Amino acid sequence: MAKKPRIKVPKKAKAGQIIQIKTLYSHKMETGNRKNSKTGKLIPRMIVNNFSCSFNGKEVISVTIHPAVAANPYFAFFAKVTESGTFDFVWTDDAGKKVPAQAKITVS
């Protein structure tokens, strides 16, 4: 069942203000270290290995993720905004699947 990423970005901010951005993404984050209890075979690794956020095309944060991160990864970070625009978020998993999301902010 596909779940939508949850994102919290303030709708409005003042120029130069530092804002907090929170994201929650749904993923099972299979580590690759677990065994199938019936067959004894390793369950292949399937994690989100990269999360990135850019603002008006300029990178804000890029995170390389390793198997120790639990399911449904949550990221919170800060950004300084000087102009109105769009935050673009992308989660990339081991299969190469990219899930994008957007959030707009108006700066006055």
Added chain:
Amino acid sequence: MTYTKHVMQVAGVLGLGALLVACAPEQESTLESGYDYATAETQAMQDEDIDNPGFLWVDIGEGNFEKVEGEAGKSCAECHGEGASGLKGATASYPKYSERDGKLSTVQDEINNCRTSRMKAKAWKWESDEMLGMTAFVKLQSRGMPVNVSTTGKAAPFYAAGKKFYEERRGGLDLSCKSCHTDYAGISIRANILTNGLPNGFPTYRLKWQKVGSLHRRFRGCNKNVRSTPYKQGADEYTNLELYITAKANGMPIETPAVRN
């Protein structure tokens, strides 16, 4: 969020604070929500909706609420209002006796009954993401309201059966629910702290499961831990037990979807 605090809040309004607290039975005044046993980090996850992964499932429920399904061509929202506005506070009294079934009915039973008899759609499985999501979404409408289940009238025999189950020793370890959750609440069982075992936060996001799970899944886990054979989710035994422990939480605010370790 303790029971004591809640009683005091109500009593304070009535101006009877000291009197009521003095009269409150000792055992009840010590009952605490699982929230109070959780670590500060876990509590912080629950405090903010954006930090709470349980809301990923609530989103599923919200999406399905507006979706037209089944031969009758209806959606939940058609009867219960846009965004479940008609269901505010509805779940606080569940599980309750249902004339239709002649036994207790849980929120899950009500959802599936609506789906099969009104929408003519397929019933959802108990532990499916759809069912967990819908239950969490519907219960979320009553968040903050006090739990208020009836244990009298037609529900009385089921309440008694639940109480019997709670106090009955079972499994290879010969433990009852009461042995841990009443007699030794607050004490560590290996790395976990035993809680009063109150269900006001279910369906809850459990960090160990890394997903949202139902109360009956929790029952099954507990039953397996004492080396007894668990019942199926939705079994009458578990529904009776659900009524008994929900009645213990009467008056406590609903926390769905809670976060627990």
